[in-house]
Amino acid sequence: MKIVVIVTATAAVAGVLIVGYYIYKRKTNFDKSEGKEKTDQKIEGLELPTFELDTIANATNNFSFNNKLGEGGFGPVYNGTLVDGQEIVVKRLSKISTQGINELKNEVILIAKLQHRNVKLLGCCIQGEERILIYEFMPNKSLDHFIFDQTRSKLLDWSKRFYIICGIARGLLYLHQDSRLRIIHRDLKTSNVLLDHEMIPKISDFGLARIFNGDQHEVNTNRVVGTYGYMAPEYAINGIFSIKSDIFSFGILLLELASGKKNRGFYHLDCNLSLIGYAWKLWKEGKLLELTDPFFRESYNELEAIRCIHISLLCLEHQPEDWPSMSTVVLMLGSDNTLPDPKQPGFLMDRKPHLEPDSSNKHGFSSCNEVTILLLEAR
Incomplete structure (x- = not known):
């Protein structure tokens, strides 16, 4: 009798567990599918034109390696041509990307709301x-395609570079102040500045951008995102970002445009300094022209x-509160008024070469690829 009772009770408990597990799995699958459906609806709710997958596959020769332009944190990027002859750029969300869907949604929402002449979605x-974004094609690709290449850099004389510098500054000013949204890009770098057929710069890739409310000045995050070499110190170390974070990135970009040298991986053989440290050394010695691209x-206009x-060094000072705003930077670039002396920048550590010198590198310093990174658990 006892055995029958035990067997019956065991069977009942097992039945309850099986039914509970079935209900749990069904609910989990429903939540996943519902979340996926909501994601699709949220993106589609922006009333963007939609393309069939076959259309995009045909345009990119079935996402051929020969059509691949590069790859970032979002996934691979391809160029292609539609049936009507229009050239396009295709950003395809990587299936292994953990953050890609959030970046996709973020980029779509921001570009749709910006109403500015940046890259057209x-x-x-x-x-x-499949999660794919389709953009207008930029015939001159990105800024890094020119300034870090021994041959193509010659196509950007000083007047073109200064034109591009002023264009980037005005674009950032629009994001920070003049648009109906207040946007921090958080991943400004040469590869995210595209050039159209007239070499007009257009800030691109808003997957990591953040919208600030009118009364917000800074935010602390546990997920640091961006690119080494362009991230502001207080953001990279403490996870604190603000509009000033883009100012630091602009300072690096400005230094790279003027020098033709890449900040990430720069190594000066004589004085063992980073690019920022080398610029600061030349400033103190009154020899800034030695930094310019030969x-x-x-x-050029000396x-x-x-x-x-000089302006780049003002954007790279140690204390963020000392950095100028983009409106001030635009005024500095457009006038001949006397500039304040820069204070010592942060990140002046001596640097050892961590890569073998690239034989194709025009300046004899080492470099490495720029990729968007995610750092977890910043303090």
Whole structure:
């Protein structure tokens, strides 16, 4: 009798557990599918034109490696041509990306709301597991395609570089102050500045951007995102970001444009300094012109070039509260008024070469690829 009772009780408990597990799995699968459906609806709710997957596959030769332009944290990027002859750029969400869907939604929402002449988002493709964004094609690709290449850098004389510098500054000012949203880009770098057929710069890739409310000045985050070499110190170390975070990135970008040298991986053989440290050393010695790209030294405006490096050092000072706003930077670039002396920058540590010198590198310093990174658990 006891055995029958025990068997019956055991069977009942097992039945309850099985039914409970079935209900749990069913609910979990429903939540996943419902979340996926809500994600699709939220993106589609922005009334973007939609493309069929077959159309995009045909345009990119079935996402051929030969059509691949590069790859970032979002996933691979391809160029393609639609049936009507229009050239496009395709950003395809990587299936292994853990943050990609959030970046996709973020980028779509921000670009749709910006109403500015940045890179035009033509539409999206959401089909099965595919999440794809389609953009207008930029014939001159990105800024890093020119300034860090031995041959193509010669196509950017000083007047073109200064034009690009002022364009980037005005674009950031729009994001920070003049648009109906207050946006921090958080991943400003040369590869995220695209150039159209007239070499007009357009800030791109808003996957990591954040909208600030009118009364917000800074935010502390546990997930640090961005690119080494361009991240402001207080953000990289403490996870604190603000509009000033873009100011630091602009300072690095300005230094790279004026020098033709890449901050990330720069190593000076004589004085063992980073690019920022080397610029600071030349400032103190009154030799800033030695930092400029030798390819345009015969035709550039010396005072203008020195002024740009001077402004970059003001954007790279140790204390963020000392950095100028973008509105001030735009005024500095457009006037001949006397600039304040820069204070010592942060990140002046001596640096050992961590890569073998690239034989194709025009300046004889080492470099490495720029990729967007995610750092977890910043303090």
